[in-house]
Amino acid sequence: MDAGQWLEKARAYLERRHVPEPRANAEWLLASALQAGRSELALRERQPLSERQQRNFWGSVEQRARRIPLAYVLGNQPFMGLEIKVSPAALIPRPETEGLVCEALELLKPRAEEPLTLLELGTGTGCIAIALARALPQATIYATDVSQAALRLAEQNALAHHVARRIRFVQEDLFGASGPRGWADLAISNPPYIPTAELARLEPELLCEPRLALDGGKDGLAAIRAIVAAAPGVLKPGGWLALEIGSEQGQSALGLLADAGFEERRVRKDLQGLDRVALARR
Ligand SMILES: C[S@@+](CC[C@H](N)C(=O)[O-])C[C@H]1O[C@@H](n2cnc3c(N)ncnc32)[C@H](O)[C@@H]1O
Incomplete structure (x- = not known):
């Protein structure tokens, strides 16, 4: 999956878990996993994620789904x-x-x-x-x-x-x-x-x-x-x-x-x- 597909998967998951503003949250978490700015995501939509990036990203999405505040997840x-x-x-x-x-x-x-x-x-x-x-x-x-x-x-x-x-x-x-x-x-x-x-x-x-x-x-x-x-x-x-x-x-x-x-x-x-x-x- 490329970055855009991971983003959509995370958005849908956070929405199912009733996290407010699921799209924005998914973007912040993906940007952090890619060590990029949130505004750069559109340019990197087709980029594949390394295994490590996938692990970091999904780990942070899971934390956010448990309603841990975004700032604590990002640090x-x-x-x-x-x-x-x-x-x-x-x-x-x-x-x-x-x-x-x-x-x-x-x-x-x-x-x-x-x-x-x-x-x-x-x-x-x-x-x-x-x-x-x-x-x-x-x-x-x-x-x-x-x-x-x-x-x-x-x-x-x-x-x-x-x-x-x-x-x-x-x-x-x-x-x-x-x-x-x-x-x-x-x-x-x-x-x-x-x-x-x-x-x-x-x-x-x-x-x-x-x-x-x-x-x-x-x-x-x-x-x-x-x-x-x-x-x-x-x-x-x-x-x-x-x-x-x-x-x-x-x-x-x-x-x-x-x-x-x-x-x-x-x-x-x-x-x-x-x-x-x-x-x-x-
Ligand atoms: C609302 S937080 C403010 C933290 C930070 N100044 C800010 O604005 O983000 C209140 C802080 O007061 C501290 N606090 C609570 N009771 C206290 C007390 N009796 N004496 C000193 N600090 C206390 C808490 O540990 C907490 O860090």
Whole structure:
């Protein structure tokens, strides 16, 4: 069979297994097996696959048919133009989180020439800290997670993107932002924010991601509440807090920020018009 026939066979198989967007998934997997770009596939339609390529391709199709997320099967995910290595140790970086990083960069724009010290809580793959470090060459970043496996992955990503010397990865509880006070120009986090009861209703792919990265407690706000309470302690006066939030958590986040004494509080929406980022100034 040539590449085009393998592609059709995979598409039909993924469709039978109820994988969303079966054609696109089959294309990504075939491109990966051929070590080609997805856009090159049309040109390589008549190419026969070597035995090794057939094995790799069909192995990856089988994984996807078991609803393992495409990014875990491929082993990487693009984020802010960077190729981020992923594994089931950490959440797969999302496009919404690119919005969070863009908002943070906008806040820091007036200070582009100054040395900056940033804190990321719950770093996962390290995608946020790494994107910030790449965009802000003068910044030093402390990135925390409770998961040792996630921190190891984040360190590999930081090395691959040549920013490991400016990011210090620390195993620490999100809520324990203790230690020295008043040192961060910006604290940023994409915390777990899905209400526990909603987890059972998620697509099978999401359940492959670490529960620790998703579960926001009974009302989804447990981690957000803890970060908002702890952030004034670590932020410099005038320092910013930037949080990714759930699509209906804007009002609650604004209330928590007001109670904690933050100023210039606002919520930004994502491209679908849903609450996505909360920003406030100490
Ligand atoms: C939603 S994921 C975000 C990962 C990554 N920053 C991103 O945006 O793709 C939340 C992260 O917070 C971490 N986490 C959960 N509870 C934590 C806690 N109590 N202390 C520190 N990190 C925690 C998880 O391990 C996970 O990596």
